[in-house]
Amino acid sequence: MKYKNRVKTRIYTMAAYIVIGAVMCALKLSGIVENNYLWTWGIALVVCGAVHLIRNVRIIRDPERMQEIAIAEKDERNIMLYEKARSLAFAVYIMAAAIAAIVMFLLNMEFAGQILAYTVCGFLLIYLICYAIIKRKY
Numbered sequence: 001m002k003y004k005n006r007v008k009t010r011i012y013t014m015a016a017y018i019v020i021g022a023v024m025c026a027l028k029l030s031g032i033v034e035n036n037y038l039w040t041w042g043i044a045l046v047v048c049g050a051v052h053l054i055r056n057v058r059i060i061r062d063p064e065r066m067q068e069i070a071i072a073e074k075d076e077r078n079i080m081l082y083e084k085a086r087s088l089a090f091a092v093y094i095m096a097a098a099i100a101a102i103v104m105f106l107l108n109m110e111f112a113g114q115i116l117a118y119t120v121c122g123f124l125l126i127y128l129i130c131y132a133i134i135k136r137k138y
Helices: 003-032 036-061 063-072 076-105 110-137
Strands: none
Touching: 003 063, 036 063, 036 076, 063 076, 076 110
16 A cells, blocks of 8 residues: 555544544533543544644655654664564553552452453453464464
């Protein structure tokens, strides 16, 4: 896929985030839903979507900058750094969530501990499935 098409896809995705965030905010403001988290997530989606939308629109309007970013995204070193950072973040989250689950159980917070424990198990299950798929593919 051409890089310009990739940027256009990102623009459409960010526009969808803005719309979803606006709907969430409208639901909260109208009183249909009384969940404060809906308002917070809605604002976060609108702001992040708008920032990334503006960034991608500026990229697509400047061919030189788009070329530089396309080269940087295809650079093997950058790809390796991205994958290592993602892998490290996953490992740190799993360890932190496992420790937090143990602490929750020790503090007699059974429900919160169960949620964290199931989350850790779910992530590890997803990891094993992805590993099996990638191992077969390569």
